[in-house]
Amino acid sequence: MNAPAYNFAYLDEQTKRMIRRAILKAIAIPGYQVPFASREMPMPYGWGTGGVQVTAAILGPDDTLKVIDQGSDDTTNAISIRKFFEKTAGVATTTTTSEATVIQTRHRIPEAPLQEHQVLVYQVPIPEPLRFLEPRETETRRMHALAEYGLMHVKLYEDIAHHGHIATSYAYPVKVNARYVMDPSPTPKFDNPKMDDCPALQLFGAGREKRIYAVPPHTTVVSLDFEDHPFERYRHEAPCALCGATDSYLDEVVIDDRGGRMFVCSDTDHCETRRADGHRGVQPEALA
Amino acid sequence: MERANTAMLQLKDAAKTFTMHLQGGIRLPVVAGVTFDAHPGECVVLSGPSGAGKSSILKIIFGNYRCDSGRVAVRHQGNVVDIAAAEPRQILDLRKNTIGYVSQFLRAVPRVAALDVVAEPLIVAGVSRDEARERAGALLRRLNIPERLWMLPPSTFSGGEQQRVNIARGFLPDLPLLLLDEPTASLDAANRAVVVALIEEKKRKSVAMVAIVHDDDVREQIADRVVDVTKFAAVA
Amino acid sequence: MSMMDQPLLMTEGLGKSYGRQLGCRDVSFNLYEGEVLAIVGESGSGKSTLLQLLSTQMAPTAGRVCYRMRDGVTRDLATLGEAERRFLYRTDWGYVHQDPAMGLRMKVSAGANVGERLMAVGWEHYGRIRKSAQSWLERVEIEVGRIDDSPHTYSGGMRQRLQIARNLVTEPRLIFMDEPTGGLDVSVQARLLDLLRNLVAELGLAVVIVTHDLAVARLLSHRIMVMKEGRVIETGLTDQVLDDPREPYTQLLVSSILPA
Numbered sequence: 001m002n003a004p005a006y007n008f009a010y011l012d013e014q015t016k017r018m019i020r021r022a023i024l025k026a027i028a029i030p031g032y033q034v035p036f037a038s039r040e041m042p043m044p045y046g047w048g049t050g051g052v053q054v055t056a057a058i059l060g061p062d063d064t065l066k067v068i069d070q071g072s073d074d075t076t077n078a079i080s081i082r083k084f085f086e087k088t089a090g091v092a093t094t095t096t097t098s099e100a101t102v103i104q105t106r107h108r109i110p111e112a113p114l115q116e117h118q119v120l121v122y123q124v125p126i127p128e129p130l131r132f133l134e135p136r137e138t139e140t141r142r143m144h145a146l147a148e149y150g151l152m153h154v155k156l157y158e159d160i161a162h163h164g165h166i167a168t169s170y171a172y173p174v175k176v177n178a179r180y181v182m183d184p185s186p187t188p189k190f191d192n193p194k195m196d197d198c199p200a201l202q203l204f205g206a207g208r209e210k211r212i213y214a215v216p217p218h219t220t221v222v223s224l225d226f227e228d229h230p231f232e233r234y235r236h237e238a239p240c241a242l243c244g245a246t247d248s249y250l251d252e253v254v255i256d257d258r259g260g261r262m263f264v265c266s267d268t269d270h271c272e273t274r275r276a277d278g279h280r281g282v283q284p285e286a287l288a
Numbered sequence: 289m290e291r292a293n294t295a296m297l298q299l300k301d302a303a304k305t306f307t308m309h310l311q312g313g314i315r316l317p318v319v320a321g322v323t324f325d326a327h328p329g330e331c332v333v334l335s336g337p338s339g340a341g342k343s344s345i346l347k348i349i350f351g352n353y354r355c356d357s358g359r360v361a362v363r364h365q366g367n368v369v370d371i372a373a374a375e376p377r378q379i380l381d382l383r384k385n386t387i388g389y390v391s392q393f394l395r396a397v398p399r400v401a402a403l404d405v406v407a408e409p410l411i412v413a414g415v416s417r418d419e420a421r422e423r424a425g426a427l428l429r430r431l432n433i434p435e436r437l438w439m440l441p442p443s444t445f446s447g448g449e450q451q452r453v454n455i456a457r458g459f460l461p462d463l464p465l466l467l468l469d470e471p472t473a474s475l476d477a478a479n480r481a482v483v484v485a486l487i488e489e490k491k492r493k494s495v496a497m498v499a500i501v502h503d504d505d506v507r508e509q510i511a512d513r514v515v516d517v518t519k520f521a522a523v524a
Numbered sequence: 525m526s527m528m529d530q531p532l533l534m535t536e537g538l539g540k541s542y543g544r545q546l547g548c549r550d551v552s553f554n555l556y557e558g559e560v561l562a563i564v565g566e567s568g569s570g571k572s573t574l575l576q577l578l579s580t581q582m583a584p585t586a587g588r589v590c591y592r593m594r595d596g597v598t599r600d601l602a603t604l605g606e607a608e609r610r611f612l613y614r615t616d617w618g619y620v621h622q623d624p625a626m627g628l629r630m631k632v633s634a635g636a637n638v639g640e641r642l643m644a645v646g647w648e649h650y651g652r653i654r655k656s657a658q659s660w661l662e663r664v665e666i667e668v669g670r671i672d673d674s675p676h677t678y679s680g681g682m683r684q685r686l687q688i689a690r691n692l693v694t695e696p697r698l699i700f701m702d703e704p705t706g707g708l709d710v711s712v713q714a715r716l717l718d719l720l721r722n723l724v725a726e727l728g729l730a731v732v733i734v735t736h737d738l739a740v741a742r743l744l745s746h747r748i749m750v751m752k753e754g755r756v757i758e759t760g761l762t763d764q765v766l767d768d769p770r771e772p773y774t775q776l777l778v779s780s781i782l783p784a
Contacts, residue, residue, distance in 0.1 A: 146607045150644025161672045226650040309772030353768045376761040398714040
């Protein structure tokens with residue numbers, strides 16, 4: 001079995017070239033959704049086919065790949081994508097954020113600050129932030145073209161009217177480079193500030209919707225809000241039960257059938273690195 | 289001749305014919321050669337039997353009926369406007385600032401309170417709502433419309449009450465030309481007297497009036513001049 | 525000559541033909557601020573085509589429509605860019621559809637429906653947007669307590685009043701109305717007409733209203749244009765045209781309505 005079963009990183013070179021052209025255009029127009037000829041991938045839609053195609057198009061033999069799903073390196077989705085590229089591209093993989101050159105993510109931005117040599121690839125289910133209120137694609141495109149974004153505030157208005165505050169907690173709309181309103185994929189709004197002026201290149205791939213968009217390094221990304229209801233980050237008010245971190249995004253974990261729960265870092269690499277450095281949290285009694 | 293120059297209203301050979309297209313295009317001549325003046329402070333009463341075209345003449349002056357030929361000159365804010373040739377916009381402006389019309393029947397807007405029906409022309413002319421309502425109330429009181437009715441829509445009123453609301457609406461604004469189509473028709477003696485007094489006050493304010501009245505008694509009290517409309521009868 | 529003496533909307537020789545079929549032909553008129561113009565005629569008379577031409581939803585095949593913008597400059601609407609045209613629609617113009625569901629966002633609350641135009645022109649203060657929405661709901665006689673309810677829960681008359689509030693919140697100068705009382709019960713119609721009449725007078729709005737209902741035209745409009753087979757066959761003061769109709773067709777229309 002010497003003949004390679006797959007082309008490097010699965011996709012053929014023409015397809016990768018097509019995707020790279022879309023990526024270049026996306027970088028040139030920050031926040032603008034570039035249509036691309038999304039391919040069938042050997043996994044179902046919703047499993048990150050958009051992100052996988054973007055990763056396949058930018059991956060080189062020297063890259064080190066990290067894949068996270070909701071911050072975790074060891075979920076089925078993260079593992080299968082990691083294995084996919086190990087097998088089809090033979091690239092090195094890692095779970096350590098600082099060691100990765102390409103990080104494909106579903107729904108999180110790592111806690112460790114990203115670096116200039118890194119690329120963050122987001123898996124995007126629905127790229128169109130305006131779709132919630134305007135289902136016509138022809139109309140939303142026109143709205144983007146003319147920068148008519150009043151409708152985004154209508155969505156936030158509805159939040160405040162019904163919940164007393166902006167209840168949107170993930171996929172919180174942002175304005176990129178003071179021009180295009182963009183859906184940051186379903187990351188928690190806690191991560192929104194990390195997108196602003198980020199040294200790493202951020203690429204977004206939506207496979208089913210056939211769209212690619214980008215935030216180039218050091219680009220302004222502003223979360224939309226009202227003057228009297230400013231954007232607020234949200235995290236559970238607790239330290240991580242494992243590493244004691246008070247500044248990371250936490251997942252709530254139910255630990256028994258009596259309502260017991262604990263909060264732990266959603267970014268598993270961040271949490272493990274801290275514990276390796278000697279940080280400890282306070283475990284709930286149920287586990288102690 | 290000097291008086292002619294001061295006329296508030298001057299009709300010259302005004303004529304009106306209806307063409308009834310739905311009845312095979314028959315022509316119904318109404319009036320022709322209508323020529324008379326009305327001067328400030330003067331009440332001209334049109335006389336003639338029913339169907340002689342008295343109401344039609346008032347409607348021509350108000351711009352409600354088109355004038356087929358001739359001239360209907362009205363002094364309006366320092367100029368003379370010929371209603372027979374005026375643009376709709378000019379006629380609207382005339383109705384707002386120069387010509388008032390008290391018709392026989394009130395064309396009530398549903399739901400609007402009597403007080404507001406009366407006050408509306410003043411508000412349109414730029415008087416504040418509060419002041420307009422206050423003045424409207426004073427006039428309604430004078431015309432013996434009980435205060436408990438003021439906030440009700442006049443469509444629920446009796447004929448006489450409706451007419452008094454209509455009179456109040458017509459007499460309230462200070463317009464220099466007033467057209468009165470049987471203003472006292474269904475009023476009792478007391479209210480007739482109020483209307484006669486109102487007309488006297490308008491005269492003192494130099495308002496020119498053209499009126500149709502069937503009540504001989506009222507006509508004698510208000511008429512400065514009587515114009516016999518039968519001489520304007522059109523020939524088919 | 526002051527601004528007010530200049531027309532707000534002007535059309536010259538306006539026409540539209542769909543291939544060989546005629547939409548409307550040679551329509552010329554001026555509309556001034558504070559003036560309500562009713563376009564009446566039966567189905568197929570061209571009145572809806574004309575409304576679409578005036579409101580730039582359709583391009584004419586002949587003639588032009590000009591509008592005096594807020595900066596005082598009169599522009600041929602065909603020369604406006606799409607962004608300018610859409611801005612005009614969100615700010616200085618309103619459009620009241622016969623079916624309120626066409627003019628409302630049925631998925632969001634009444635308050636958001638009214639506030640949308642404000643947010644579209646850059647309002648980013650929730651409290652102020654909400655206050656403005658509340659005061660407009662009051663003006664159109666919708667209980668302020670219903671502000672967070674979806675228009676789905678509103679009656680037909682309320683929806684129509686909501687649509688009107690949504691249009692008026694940016695204080696437009698010109699409103700287009702397409703059979704605004706069309707689908708409503710008679711008693712609901714009367715209330716809406718009365719409301720419209722007051723708002724139009726108070727705000728000094730210019731209105732172009734398309735209706736087949738002469739009673740609506742009489743109550744709301746100053747001027748009227750009667751259309752038949754794509755042409756304006758009679759025009760003038762509303763009460764003059766209705767009380768002294770000249771054209772055979774207008775006489776037929778007027779004689780067809782029951783006395784009020």
